[in-house]
Amino acid sequence: MNKLTKIGLSALCGSLASISAANAGTIDVTGAATATWTSLGGQTTGNPIGMATGITFTGSGELDGGQTFDVKIVDKNKSAYSAAGITLNTNSSGKFVLSSAQGGQGIGGYDDNMPTAWEEVWGTGISTNANFQKGVGSSTNISWTSPKIAGTTVQIAYAPDNDGAQTNNKGVSGEASSQFGAGWDIVLDTATENGGINFFIGASETEESKGASTGTKAKQGNHQEGVVGLKFKIGPVALGGQVSAERLQTQTAGANNYYGNSSFGIAFNVNDDLSVSYSKAAHVLSKTKKQSQIPDKYDKGRNHNEYTPKSWMKGDSIQVAYSIGGVSLKYAKTDYDNTAYEFDSKTARESQLVALTLAF
Numbered sequence: 001m002n003k004l005t006k007i008g009l010s011a012l013c014g015s016l017a018s019i020s021a022a023n024a025g026t027i028d029v030t031g032a033a034t035a036t037w038t039s040l041g042g043q044t045t046g047n048p049i050g051m052a053t054g055i056t057f058t059g060s061g062e063l064d065g066g067q068t069f070d071v072k073i074v075d076k077n078k079s080a081y082s083a084a085g086i087t088l089n090t091n092s093s094g095k096f097v098l099s100s101a102q103g104g105q106g107i108g109g110y111d112d113n114m115p116t117a118w119e120e121v122w123g124t125g126i127s128t129n130a131n132f133q134k135g136v137g138s139s140t141n142i143s144w145t146s147p148k149i150a151g152t153t154v155q156i157a158y159a160p161d162n163d164g165a166q167t168n169n170k171g172v173s174g175e176a177s178s179q180f181g182a183g184w185d186i187v188l189d190t191a192t193e194n195g196g197i198n199f200f201i202g203a204s205e206t207e208e209s210k211g212a213s214t215g216t217k218a219k220q221g222n223h224q225e226g227v228v229g230l231k232f233k234i235g236p237v238a239l240g241g242q243v244s245a246e247r248l249q250t251q252t253a254g255a256n257n258y259y260g261n262s263s264f265g266i267a268f269n270v271n272d273d274l275s276v277s278y279s280k281a282a283h284v285l286s287k288t289k290k291q292s293q294i295p296d297k298y299d300k301g302r303n304h305n306e307y308t309p310k311s312w313m314k315g316d317s318i319q320v321a322y323s324i325g326g327v328s329l330k331y332a333k334t335d336y337d338n339t340a341y342e343f344d345s346k347t348a349r350e351s352q353l354v355a356l357t358l359a360f
Helices: 106-110
Strands: 006-008 026-041 049-062 068-076 083-089 095-100 141-145 152-159 180-191 197-208 223-234 237-247 256-269 274-287 311-324 327-337 349-359
Touching: 106 180, 106 197, 106 223, 106 237
Parallel strands: none
Antiparallel strands: 006 026, 026 049, 026 349, 049 068, 068 083, 083 095, 095 141, 141 152, 152 180, 180 197, 197 223, 223 237, 237 256, 256 274, 274 311, 311 327, 327 349
């Protein structure tokens, strides 16, 4: 997106008018509007016309010694604001971020990083109910990213209560979740100097109540998530694959206990304006065994990490994107089987999506 305007903060606030030019900050405003036409095979479509708008405000400044900071506020689709973050870039100690966004930091930033001309397979108008590993990224969190050494960074993110809430100033999240406690993410990301090879691996663990009922469930251990992926770029071609998993540690019979996701993508940049891609995604779900499925030797119906056979869903997507300056025209054709992990003819989905995006 292109910059709309840049405004000196000292011009906005009279009390700051005396700040020296070296310390004055700026605000950049960028935005986009997208119009879509969606066709869903075998479903009631109704009005296929959709629209999304978004504006991002980025304020930046410089501290003594050349260290920099920025504040980002994202406003999407009629929200008061959708995400916000405060970043401090130090000279030699890495980057510190306070984030209030959905899945931005920790392993949440790696839920599906495969090459694509436009959107993820599951983001093209089909409701899949796929569960992606977000770690502490969906809760207000603090993260640190190390300085890059030989193309490698380490990121650590922490949420005092990983309850999925984004808390306003002077507020607390309260009992947003009686199930989860503190959560930690760690991510290793390494890339070659020219960006031709990128490997990433991350893990997350969140404290859970153990042995006693929390709501309708009883937990046997901490909530665990992980992701690993590898991408290659060879000239105009980019390809990669990744897998992720989540273990809920649920003991209640018949409850969801394990999620897994895998994705693959290959994209080809025909030229600076035109790109095409093909991508696949697969998802699995296992539930805790029901009482009748647990051998008698196990006491009082405890599952001891036993699972029912896995349910699955999968999809693929062909996409094309063409851009001229700040205008982009995009198309996606996607097919999904067994959406919502259900095995019947009603859950085979097909979509065709056309989008026109104007960026400013």
